[in-house]
Amino acid sequence: MYRQGDVLIMPVAEDSVPARALEDAGEPRDGRGRLVLALGEVTGHAHAVQGPGRLVRERGEFGPMLLHLPQGGRVVHEEHAAIPLPKGWFRVIRQREYVPGSVARVVAD
Amino acid sequence: MTTPTDALTGSVTDPEAAAAGAADAPAGLTKLTPLSTDDWRAVAAATGAADRAAAEAGVRLAYRAAGLAEPRRVLWAESPCAAVALLQTSENLGRSVREEVRTGPWEAERARAHEELGPAGYAALWSATGGRLWEPTRALTDRIRAGIVEELGDDPKLRLLLLDAVLGQHDAAWLAALAGRGTALDGLAEVARHASWWWPYEETVVICERPVELHRDEAGRLDRGDGPALAFPDGFALYAWRGMPVPADFLAGLADLTPDRIRAEENAELRRVMLEFYGYDRYLADSGAEPVHRDETGVLWRIALDGDEDVAMVEVVNSTAEPDGTFRTYWLRVPPGTRTAREGVAWTFGVTAQEYMPVRQT
Numbered sequence: 001m002y003r004q005g006d007v008l009i010m011p012v013a014e015d016s017v018p019a020r021a022l023e024d025a026g027e028p029r030d031g032r033g034r035l036v037l038a039l040g041e042v043t044g045h046a047h048a049v050q051g052p053g054r055l056v057r058e059r060g061e062f063g064p065m066l067l068h069l070p071q072g073g074r075v076v077h078e079e080h081a082a083i084p085l086p087k088g089w090f091r092v093i094r095q096r097e098y099v100p101g102s103v104a105r106v107v108a109d
Numbered sequence: 110m111t112t113p114t115d116a117l118t119g120s121v122t123d124p125e126a127a128a129a130g131a132a133d134a135p136a137g138l139t140k141l142t143p144l145s146t147d148d149w150r151a152v153a154a155a156t157g158a159a160d161r162a163a164a165e166a167g168v169r170l171a172y173r174a175a176g177l178a179e180p181r182r183v184l185w186a187e188s189p190c191a192a193v194a195l196l197q198t199s200e201n202l203g204r205s206v207r208e209e210v211r212t213g214p215w216e217a218e219r220a221r222a223h224e225e226l227g228p229a230g231y232a233a234l235w236s237a238t239g240g241r242l243w244e245p246t247r248a249l250t251d252r253i254r255a256g257i258v259e260e261l262g263d264d265p266k267l268r269l270l271l272l273d274a275v276l277g278q279h280d281a282a283w284l285a286a287l288a289g290r291g292t293a294l295d296g297l298a299e300v301a302r303h304a305s306w307w308w309p310y311e312e313t314v315v316i317c318e319r320p321v322e323l324h325r326d327e328a329g330r331l332d333r334g335d336g337p338a339l340a341f342p343d344g345f346a347l348y349a350w351r352g353m354p355v356p357a358d359f360l361a362g363l364a365d366l367t368p369d370r371i372r373a374e375e376n377a378e379l380r381r382v383m384l385e386f387y388g389y390d391r392y393l394a395d396s397g398a399e400p401v402h403r404d405e406t407g408v409l410w411r412i413a414l415d416g417d418e419d420v421a422m423v424e425v426v427n428s429t430a431e432p433d434g435t436f437r438t439y440w441l442r443v444p445p446g447t448r449t450a451r452e453g454v455a456w457t458f459g460v461t462a463q464e465y466m467p468v469r470q471t
Binding site for chain 1: 145147229233236237327377381417418421427441442443444456457458459460464465466467468469470471
């Protein structure tokens with residue numbers, strides 16, 4: 001399990017990945033060829049992965065998302081140190097905050 | 110004003126003229142180059158005076174593409190609210206042609222894209238383009254509609270007028286997905302690039318100026334503590350703090366908040382805004398709150414409020430140092446039943462305290 005700011009990257013066993021996700025074409029890469037795990041709407045800062053891999057969005061605006069890195073990779077962000085990741089599948093989770101009487105909202109750093 | 114109708118029609122229907130038009134766009138119409146999703150994001154957030162000539166040229170193009178005569182009258186309004194007020198009292202507008210001008214071409218383009226790309230390809234196109242812009246623009250237009258209803262009073266006729274609107278710059282999401290693939294949506298895209306909402310009727314079109322102020326937070330929600338988060342030139346405005354609608358005079362009172370004033374506020378949502386504005390950390394210090402639990406993930410705090418659930422918060426220290434070498438501390442509100450700091454931090458990521466075990470954090 002790895003954490004970069006408001007994003008948690010949790011290893012998941014390949015045999016527990018839904019078949020749907022194994023076949024999914026995955027999210028498109030950004031203009032710089034990166035897989036964007038989370039984007040800061042105003043600063044444009046992003047938690048992103050370079051290199052081979054796929055990001056599969058399961059449902060909802062902010063995920064959950066599954067990340068597949070067949071050769072491992074590195075998650076980078078403008079304000080946080082990069083984190084090397086081993087190969088495999090990961091669940092990408094955005095941090096949220098408790099909001100009384102409404103749905104929890106996502107934290108964006 | 111005079112219209113270079115022939116030149117415009119030529120550039121759309123005649124391939125040679127279209128090629129020439131790409132290099133030398135007719136007066137009043139910008140070059141119809143497809144925009145990227147980022148460009149459309151900027152269109153949706155654009156503020157400042159509309160380019161009226163370009164927007165009107167776009168309107169005429171959209172009418173002609175729909176096989177309609179150009180509108181006889183173009184009226185400009187300073188805000189969507191002013192436009193609705195104008196429409197409520199206007200006569201001889203003719204019928205609404207929104208269906209022909211906007212919905213028909215949009216549905217045809219969507220069907221064409223769907224057929225060409227297949228369901229998976231279309232889903233990929235949407236998620237790479239419009240899907241990224243959908244939530245923030247939809248939230249904004251919902252708020253504007255609500256603001257108009259609040260300003261002008263709720264009645265069925267007004268609701269129908271709101272349904273007749275074409276959202277101009279706020280149609281950016283679906284334009285990002287579908288515009289630029291052919292010429293069918295060029296007129297709509299052109300208006301969107303240069304103006305805000307518009308109302309197409311057979312005889313008359315009403316077009317709105319863009320906002321003069323738009324302030325959003327990192328998550329794209331309307332957010333401003335010292336003035337309107339969204340304002341149009343005529344003063345029609347929306348006030349919000351981190352997305353939550355607040356009354357205009359509420360913000361003025363935020364500057365001299367006290368812990369007592371916050372405790373006394375009966376509206377739980379406004380009290381939350383007050384707490385956020387005042388700063389949880391400052392409130393914790395001023396109200397003499399004591400930490401409830403401390404572990405390697407952070408510190409758990411609790412504030413009891415009369416007639417409301419407790420405010421439970423985890424205090425977390427950023428793992429990456431700021432440029433000046435200090436570590437930024439931040440507070441996240443967690444469910445009131447939280448018992449330990451670890452449980453609270455784990456909750457913010459939707460995992461259990463036992464599962465939350467980062468081997469590396471930055």
